Amino acid sequence: MYDLVIDDTGTGKLTLKGDLTIQHVQELKQSFQDVASQAKELHLKFTDVERADLAGLQILCTAHRSLVKGGIPVIIAGKVPAALREASDAAGFKGCVSDDDQSGLWTGG
Amino acid sequence: MAVEIDTSAFTEEAYELLSELEDSLLELEESPEDQELIGRVFRAMHTIKGSGAMFGFDDVAEFTHNVETVFDLARNGTIPITKDLIDLTLGARDQIRAMLDAAAGGNAADGANAARIIAGLRALTPGADGSPPAAAKSAAGKPAEKEDAGPHTFRIRFKPHGDIFANGTNPILLLDELRELGDVRLIPFLDDLPHSLAEIDPERCYVSWEIFLTTEQGENAIQDVFIFVEDECDLNVRMVDRSEALAEDGPDKRLGDILVERGDVDPEVLEEVMQPLGERLVRSGLVNKGKVEAALTEQQIIKEKRESKKQQAAAQSVKVPSDKLDHLVDLVGELVTVQARLNQTSATLNDHDLQLIAEEVERLTxxxxxxxxxxxxxxxGSTFNKFKRLVRDLSKELGKQIEMTTAGAETELDKTVIDQLNDPLIHIIRNSIDHGIEPPDGRSAAGKPSVGRIHLSAEHSGANVLIKVTDDGRGLDAEKLKRKAIEKGQLAPDAELTDKEAFQLIFGAGFSTAEKITNVSGRGVGMDVVRKSIDALRGAIDVQSELGQGTTITLKLPLTLAIIEGLLVKIQSEFFVLPLAAVEECVELTREDVSATHGRHVINVRGSIVPYIRIRDRFEVEGDPPEVEQIVIAEVDEKRVGFVVDDVIGQHQTVIKGLGKTFQNSEEFSGATILGDGTVALILDLQKMVRFVEDQEHVEAGISG
Amino acid sequence: MAKTIMTVDDSSSVRQMVGLTLKGAGYNVVEGVDGQDALNKLKANPVDMVITDLNMPNMDGITLIRELRALPAFKFTPIVMLTTESQANRKADGKSAGATGWIVKPFKPAQLLGVIKKVLG
Incomplete structure (x- = not known):
């Protein structure tokens, strides 16, 4: 469900696909932990996400907080698909709470 | 696609619910405060109403609806549970039964009786003026919910339990369903969401919401949305725009009143801190920001509904994610360190202009x-208040009489520490109530007042906060604890333990000395959880107990991230920091002074004899003391004690850094700090030092005096 | 992508009624005639949601729910039980076995769809 490539400059490119849902949050957590341990910067791509639920939003939010706190900038690459945007709106997440409005996870891209 | 309607399923269920309803009502008469019971009564009626409508029992549904509407007021605390209310509800229960019997071919139910019951119930509601609008309307055959013309706004607090995902629930869909009922505003609470990947269990739910729903529908429609998750969430639904709040001539609801009404703040506390309320409450730490924010939303909605043209002068609070605050605190910590360096540098350079700037920076910092x-x-304090209820409920359940007192409610602690203190304190208090305090007859037999006491206190102690739970119960029996531990194989049979060590056994996993297992405690879980939680906060637990007299459990918690004012002192080339709050004065100690007391560690300070501790000796600092040493006089445990140092450098703002494992056992240090030039200084825990010396040397000269 | 729902009931009329309602609302439907049959089929082909009766031969609904919850693929899948039982304890059994919710029989198609919307979206 995810595709992680880390190049030799330490830039991690993580592409999330399909379902960002409870069934996949453990893999998702693992992928972010791989990023935390191996990358210096993360380019996160949501384009192929088809579904998202609360558990998916939670792990994204924690991953974002955790990575940024650990000095790994998170850059949203490409468009945030409607499925993800709708889920975050439905849950009332206005921008990622750990960040300001400009670089919030949901408002980016 | 017609499905045959089998009404027997409903009548069977309804009969069962009615007998349950009767049981619950009778129990409720005994304990009218029991929310659980009130909920059960309400649900039984709600189900009868709902299924009744589905199976074509419209008369039953409508009658039940009217009863339920009044009972709902009792459920949300608007009207009290009185004998009248119970009598009438029992009458209603019989009436429903009669209606069901009638439908099954029995005698027709007495319609006049139904009207009497409804009228009686209405008379109990606030604003009932004896006129029969309700009865008239119900006679017109319209459910009361729709009579209150126009939409209403409800405040819904929805806190899914952590394991809610495990049965396939997707809470977002419930929010979507609410949106179908009307206009929704959501305030998500993400405070519990871990900030680190290592800590999150991604299959648990950490989010909760406060939802404002403006809808034409009644409260039951909202309850129905959550019907599948009743046991997997905390849910609180309340109408926030009752007619009195919307009265044209009334003032806007004050923020404080809203907070009190919502149960977020104690009315007495409110008295103390009038105006400007939002800021004051937040600043004084009585209410957290999110709560004030949500109350503000509530206030705002009421306002909008009144179409008030008046604009609020300014927003009274801003919600900030707590990790932003963490970051801010870190930055301030760094700034304080840099500022100390600036002071030092400007003093060294002796540049007047630079010193002025340094002073200004110091003030601002x-x-x-x-x-x-x-x-x-x-x-x-707010945490303490919660426990009052716990004590009250538990003591009732166990047939004990207990009075709880508190002290130091104003003691401030870092929010994260307070949040994580809740559970351990609950366990400790439960334990005191269950195992500590004897039943009234047992107490009388032991010559104690029949009412037991639990005292909950908080106080600052250097860089720590001490939270104590004291009871005057039966105390811990060290021998019994040892026997039990040996029995469980947690202790070698020949182990030699002091009483204090034996008391620590209660924190072992699966340890319980309760002879019988009660609902309250005694399952052997709990106290080990307490220790784990306190360890996680880098705190310590101390147990003091006297058999037959009572037990005191003391939690010592660090003020995490705290910055304290310290007095920086020097011995040889070592630096130490003494918490300034305890320091009273500094006096000189000359060789003559020492010989005048014949080597006893006391000094005469303006006529009073003060014992002192030589830090140099205590920590075996190499080298010779200067001709004239300095004594820092501090108040420790309400006594004056001197601490001898070579030199007093001055006041120093200190960012406390935790000590590594190496120093974990050196109790006399409460932390360390980094000075402007990068040197490390240890922060002394004066209490611990004094106690240590008392124990070690039995310092004669009256530390006890 | 249409979501797939399995309906499990030993009564063919109920399966038919549920199936028609679901297909009408755009869902794919697969059927199981009892708990055992459903479990075998679901192990081979996971679905997005399960609607199951409680009283069935071979394997009852409560057992089916418990068995499904033990499978990684069904750990978080919405499972709704159909019940005519005189409520409280059967509902509680179902909930503790891991059911997401319930529908009381007999029910109207709109009610069924309402519950599906609540748990599946």
Whole structure:
């Protein structure tokens, strides 16, 4: 469900696909932990996400907080698909709470 | 696609619910405060109404609806549970039964009786003026919910339990369903969401919401949305725009009143801190920001509904994610360190202009620091208040009489510490109530007052906060604890333990001395959880107990992230910091002074004899003391004690850094700090030092006096 | 992508009624005639949601729910039980076995769809 490539400059490119849902949050957590341990910067791509639920939003939010706190900038690459945007709106997440409005996870891209 | 309607399923269920309803009502008469019972009564009626409508029992549904509407007021605390209310509800239950019997071919139910019951119930509702609008309307055959013309706004607090995902629930869909009922505003609470990947269990739910729903529908429609998750969430639904709040001539609901009504703040507390309320409450740590924010939303909605043209002068609070605050505190910590360096440098350079700037920076840093810390600090009082209810409920359940007193409710602690203190304190208090305090007859037999006492207190002690739970119960039996531990194989049979060590056994996993297992405690879980939680906070637990007299459990918690004012002192080339709050004065100690007391460690300070501790000796600092040493006189455990150092450098703002494992056992240090030039200074825990010396040397000269 | 729902009931009329309602609302439907049959089929082909009766031969609904919850693929899948039982304890059994919710029989198609919307979206 995810595709992680880390190049030799330490830039991690993580592409999330399909379902960002409870069934996949453990893999998702693992992928972010791989990023935390191996990358210096993360380019996160949501384009192929088809579904998202609360558990998916939670792990994204924690991953974002955790990575940024650990000095790994998170850059949203490409468009945030409607499925993800709708889920975050439905849950009332206005921008990622750990960040300001400009670089919030949901408002980016 | 017609499905045959089998009404027997409904009548069977309804009969069962009615007998359950009767049981619950009778129990409720005994304990009218029991929310659980009130909920059960309400649900039984709700189900009868709902299924009744589905199976074509419209008369039953409508009658039940009217009863339920009144009972709902009792459920949300608007009207009390009185004998009248119970009598009438029991009458209603019989009436429903009669209606069902009638439908099954029995005698027709007495319609006049139904009207009498409804009228009686209406008379119990606030604003009932004896006129029969309700009865008239119900006679017109319209459910009461729709009579209150126009939409209403409800405040819904929805806190899914952590394991809610495990049965396939997707809470977002419930929010979507609410949106179908009307206009929704959501405030998500993400405070519990871990900030680190290592800590999150991604299959648990950490989010909760406060939802404002403006809808034409009644409260039951909202309850129905959550019907599948009743046991997997905390849910509180309340109408926030009752007619009295919307009265044209009434003033806007005050923020304080809303907070009190919502149960977020104690009315007495409110008295103390009038105006400007939102800021004051937050600043004094009595209410957290999110709560004030949500109350503000509530206030705002009421306002909008009144179409008030008046604009509020300014927003009274801003919601800030707590990790932003953490970051701010870190930055301030760094700033304080840099500022100390600036002071030192400007003093060394002896540049007047630079010193002026340094002083200005010092002042600003101080204010910034105080402000920042106060944002994160909350008074522990609100937590204490919660326990009053716990004590009351538990003592009732166990047939004990217990009075709880508190002290130090204003003691401030870092918010994260307070949050994590809740569970351990609940366990400790439960334990005191269950195992500690004897039943009234047992107490009388032991010559104690029949009412037991639990005292909950908080106080600052250097860089720590001490939270004590004291009971005057039966105390811990060290021998019994040892026997039990040996029995369980947790202790070698020949182990030699002091009483104090034996008391620590209660924190072992699966340890319980309760002879019988009660609902309250005694399952052997709990106290080990307490220790784990306190360890996680880098705190310590101390147990003191006297058999037959009572037990005191003391939690010593660090003020995490705290910055304290310290007095920086020097011995040889070592630096130490003494908490300034305890320091009273500094006096000189000459060789003559020492010989005048014949080597006894006391000094005469303006006529009073003060014992002192030589830090040099205590920590075996190499080298010779100077001709004239300095004694820092501090108040420790309400006594004056001197601490001898070579030199007093001056006041020093200190960012406390935790000590590594190496120093974990050196109790006399409460932390370390980094000075402007990068040197490390250890922060002394004066209490611990004094106690240590008392124990070690039995310092003669009256530390006890 | 249409979501797939399995309906499990030993009564063919109920399966038919549920199936028609679901297909009408755009869902794919697969059927199981009892708990055992459903479990075998679901192990091979996971679905997005399960609607199951409680009283069935071979394997009852409560057992089916418990068995499904033990499978990684069904750990978080919405499972709704159909019940005519005189409520409280059967509902509680179902909930503790891991059911997401319930529908009381007999029910109207709109009610069924309402519950599906609540748990599946």
């Amino acid at each position: 101080g204010e910034l620091r105080d402000n920042t810390m106060s944002i994160r600090m909350l008074a522990i």
